[in-house]
Amino acid sequence: MATLNVLVAVCLAYVALLFGVAFMAERAALRGRVKWLRSPVVYTLSLSIYCTAWTFYGAVGYAARSGLEYLTIYIGPTLIMVGWWWVLRKMVRVGRAQRVTSIADLISSRYGKSTILAILVTTMAVAGTTPYIALQLQSVTLSFAAFAGTTEIAGVGNSRWTALWVAVGLTLFTILFGTRNLDANERHHGVVMAIALEAVVKLFALLAVGVFVVWGMSGGVGAMLEQIDASDIGSWQMQGGRWAGLIFLSAAAFLTLPRMFQVLVVENENEDHLRLASWAFPTYLMLMSLFVVPIAVVGLARLPQGANPDLFVLTVPLSQGQTGLAMLSFLGGFSSATSMVIVAAIALSTMVSNHIVMPIWLRVAYGGAKMSGDVRNLVLFSRRVAIAVVVLMGYIYYRFSGGGAALAAIGLVSFAGVAQFLPAMLGGLFWRGATRTGAIMGLITGFAVWTWSMLLPSFGTGEILSPQVFEAGPWGLGWLRPHALFGIDGLDPLVHAILWSMSLNTLVFVAVSLGSFPSPLERLQGAQFVDVFLHSARPQSWSGGVAQSEDLLIMAQRILGPIEAQALFRRAASKQGLVGYLPEPVPDFLNELERELSGSVGAATAHAMVGQIVGGASVSVKDLMAVADETAQMMEYSSQLEIKSEELTRTARQLREANEKLTALSVQKDAFLSQISHELRTPMTSIRAFSEILRDTDGLRSAEKAKYASIIHDEAVRLTRLLDDLLDLSVLESGQVNMNMRRGTLKDILDHAMAAAGGGKALPVQRNRENEHIGLWTDLDRLAQVFINLIANAQKYCDASQPELRILVKPGQAGGIDVDFVDNGSGIPHDRQEMVFEKFARVSDQGAGGAGLGLAICREIMVRLGGRITYLPGQGGGAFRVSLPGEALTTSA
Amino acid sequence: MRLLPLLGVGLWAVPLLWNARARETPMSHAVLYVFGVWLLLVVAAGIMAVMIGRRNSDTGEPGEADGPAMRF
Structure with a gap:
């Protein structure tokens, strides 16, 4: 012992x-x-x-x-x-x-991302592997x-x-x-x-x-x-x-x-x-x-x-x-x-x-791909x-x-079971004519023969199959004897089972493949698999255009995680020359997205999820080119034209958007002039009125004098603040500002910002303080100003019945960090998202005040600090991301 | 390169003929023969691998390697 x-x-x-x-x-x-x-x-x-x-x-x-x-x-x-x-x-x-x-993914992906085939292969693999695991435990x-x-x-x-x-x-x-x-x-x-x-x-x-x-x-x-x-x-x-x-x-x-x-x-x-x-x-x-x-x-x-x-x-x-x-x-x-x-x-x-x-x-989850949640x-x-x-x-x-x-x-029984995948797999890799129906029928045939001639007899005579079955076949059908199929006797049982299961499997696979017609997607995938060394980039299969990028982002976040998904979308957007997180849903991008998703959930599921949002795939001229070689040149020419026209359409759309933005800016500027005149006039009027009262009215009581004087003072302060903001912005924009670089921690800055914005009373704030112990080397006051602005904005504009703000700190790009401010309100409508950082932009006309300079100042500050501030779509509320560059981080707090 | 598995199949199929002989083949011979073929295949495959590695690095074809082609 x-x-x-x-x-x-x-x-x-x-x-x-x-x-x-x-x-x-x-x-x-x-x-x-x-x-x-x-x-x-x-x-x-x-x-x-x-x-x-x-x-x-x-x-x-x-x-x-x-x-x-x-x-x-x-x-x-x-x-x-x-x-x-x-x-x-x-x-x-x-x-x-x-x-x-x-x-299972390989086989299903080759045959048109077929879900049935994937389920079939998975079931067979589980059935073939379980006894093998038992064997390991036994040993x-x-x-x-x-x-x-x-x-x-x-x-x-x-x-x-x-x-x-x-x-x-x-x-x-x-x-x-x-x-x-x-x-x-x-x-x-x-x-x-x-x-x-x-x-x-x-x-x-x-x-x-x-x-x-x-x-x-x-x-x-x-x-x-x-x-x-x-x-x-x-x-x-x-x-x-x-x-x-x-x-x-x-x-x-x-x-x-x-x-x-x-x-x-x-x-x-x-x-x-x-x-x-x-x-x-x-x-x-x-x-x-x-x-x-x-x-x-x-x-x-x-x-x-x-x-x-x-x-x-x-x-x-x-x-x-x-x-x-x-x-x-x-x-x-x-x-x-x-x-x-x-x-x-x-x-x-x-x-x-x-x-x-x-x-x-x-x-089961109806319309599932668009739902939120991880x-x-x-x-x-x-x-x-x-x-x-x-x-x-x-x-x-x-x-x-x-x-x-x-x-x-x-x-050996287990070996022979999984070996049934071989014809479908090799056929898929080397033969373009192989079809989904052929693969399914071949697999079922091979598996059935294997079960009958190998798996069931392996439990021993008399366990599942009675001795009579071995002697005379089921229901007296002699040609179905498990060890002598079709009456060919005298073979070793193992060789017999391999021979019949593999040959019938292959035969049915080839025959049905020849007799059936592959779908376009199968044909495409077939060409991709068989000629993988010729063209490794895969052709497109999404019609695109109608998809909503924001829905796609929401879905991708749930599968890849917010950080990876946002990075992917940003990369794709910048490749298309766009700023932000929402690239155009062009086929290239959709395919890249689908491939990323398939790494996590498999090809068939990824295809179905993107399909739910985009609304179906189609095979374009360019795709078919990969399949049909004969008219390749003509096709190439026309597909190039198609790409060109697609590009032109996209450029036109972008130009149109830019134009719209310019028009909107001009309207805003006009609006600002009247706004600023109004903003200046209101305090001026009351200052004038009350100072006239003070000058002209005799016998005022001292309490009244004090009241009027303080009104005049308050209005003067408001004026100064407005002018300060304008001055601040113009200084920042002209680049003549000196940054006051100091050491500090993110936690302290956030604490300070929350205190300055009125603490958590007006609006409960969720933070994870453990993540915030990050040393910074930056202009702490300016950064705090940005945070205060974002918290104050959330207090003003979050319209949820129980408003709440989450502050999340995450690793960002190139070694930097991202600080996200996410509230649970209705967020900023899609058409206004590009505008919020412009001067004098206000999302709503509902009172809350302010001249619309806060976010413009924030943007300028972040540019000066080497980082940036962006609006994050698809977070279920208003969400702003402050990105700090890697250089702003120090190791010691 | 492509012929190597065929060579292996051919050589390892030889034992199938031994049954036909009148005298039984001693086990020790069989062991030596099978492992001899094995060693031959391994050495041949090793030489092929090195040659392919050289060719890839000479022609500058990276073969998806994310660094200089590995030599062994």
Whole structure:
């Protein structure tokens, strides 16, 4: 029991190390040190999640039972990696160009962003992966039991608890590091770093056991080879069909397993990394399989009859009293199991949330895309729940399958299940004629054959299918026997299932594709996928023009987060030569937006969300050009004309807007002159009147004199203030002002501004003071003046029944900060937003006073301070953003 | 480059013929043969990778690399 306690301690320390590494990697990524986190070496090591506990422990058992057949599982991926130029390069390029988030996303995106296809693939992937997760849990509990010295049967009660604890731990780790944020690229630095470490641990462990067995127990290579020939598995006995079939199967599964797709394509930072991986990963696989036969042979010879060969990696060192080595090998197996479960859970949860939860939510929430509120929390929450459910399903499967032999074959069953994606995927990448209907029918056919001939029989004869079904077929239909479809008997069941499921799948896929007609969007996506190396920029598919940029901004904020969305919209606007946050909804911009969104919620959902607002997609002349080559030149000419005319229309619109603005300015100026005369005349009149009273009236009481004098004084003060403002503005505008630069903190300035504007009594103010401890080097009084003005404006103009102002401090562009003032009133109407910073502009004529100079002064001050002040649309109220440049920040407050 | 996987498939298909022989192939030979092919493929793929890296950096084709092409 002492060793068991040590084992538990070592195990916990190892888990703590993994948490630490993942945490450090996330921290480093936050600080922008992504380069070494994403080196080709890390990429290559992360691919090793292909080697699960099934290969770590199971390979030796496999070798002990069937000789060299276990090698097929490694040879398939080796061939794929060595031939990366053919398939992988294209997959990765497409994945990056289209911002693909999962294999379901890839397939649905290729076939016209089809939601049905995405749901279909997701369901199949979940069905194919759950048993595999169960297998990992089983391997950890079995190896644990081997250490505890209990037999498998006696340890069942305990092993249930072990499995449960492992499942809970894995769920926690995955949720913690797999769903930290909604990264637009779905990359998880912490997780990848942790599995790279685990890759090193499992390789080292297996090599250590191998070296011990060959040199420590058998006396070198020569003696080992002799011992191999003398053992039970000493000669080559291989069914040719199984050898070829399994190599094909493992190669297919390597490309289509959701977790492999996650590390191969989604987590890929740079296409160039494939070059190192093309030879380094096969080397890794070779080393992993190098000592499998020696371990199996020694295990068969030295351990008692009936010992579980699946655990030789562990029991051989244990039998020699090498507890340390056995512990290392336990950690290796533990690493294999955990890294697989973590990545599989992330991949599946992304698929479930993007392709099942989001579409349902979009449909249920009527007109959903335009509603306000943050949808990111929904997505993250659904992913977390999905992770827990996926791991829980694995656990339940483990509990009810009762462990044991039934699970051993599950690895291959699972491989064959996901391999059904292969025709649709490769067809989509290399054949333009492939259609959505073809893909759906092919997938359903392949999956049905797989279920009938492989999945259901895998539970054992008499469990789900009765012996009669195996003998005579269902309802006496002999040609439907699960192991002899169409009456062709005598094949190995595995080869039989692969042969029929894959060939029927491919046949139906090709036949239906040829017989059906692709939609324009499918055709476009097809051209994009197949010719990805010719034109990586993707053609447009939005008709645009009718979309409301503000609605789009509201939607994008909920998915990407306010900061990213606003940055994206501002970039797009400045690319179009516009100021502010609302770019023209041109097709280019809409496509960029859709691609960004698809990084978070998948292509199909992003397409549907933009579609809800824009009101449907159309395929333009330019798009079709990408598909039809023959009349390309003519089309190009006309499409250029079209672009030109579009540009002209846009320029005309911008000119018109500028003209309108000028006219409005002129009207404003006239209005100001009369306004200013009025403003000057009113106090002047009362000053004159009261001073005449004082001069001409005799016998005034002193109280009355004081009253009249104070009225005269007040009016004079009002006049002075007005003149001061005008003077201030003209000084600022002419640039003759000296800034009084000092140190201070943002918090103090805001406190001062709130106090000066009458505190929080008139208008409750929400602040997050923790964020405000930011040292500044700027003109504190001027900045305070801006803040006072904004707070006072909110007090005056916020028309909500319970007015409230929020002050938010966020990181801004180029290392600066943004301070947002958001109230809950009705905000500024769209057509007035451009005017508010102009001199003498007043949004409403309702009394509140002021000559309309405040915001104009604020704008000039911010320009002098190197920052700017802008109106933020789409915040559910009036919202102003004060941006301070990076130079204004100091490290010490 | 493109022929490498075909070479691999070809060489690894050879064991399928062994069954036809009268005498059984000893396991040790089989192990040595399979791993020999493996080593050959890895070395060939490694050489290819370096060559492609050179070609990319010589022609100045960045291959989407965000820095100088990595050498290994």
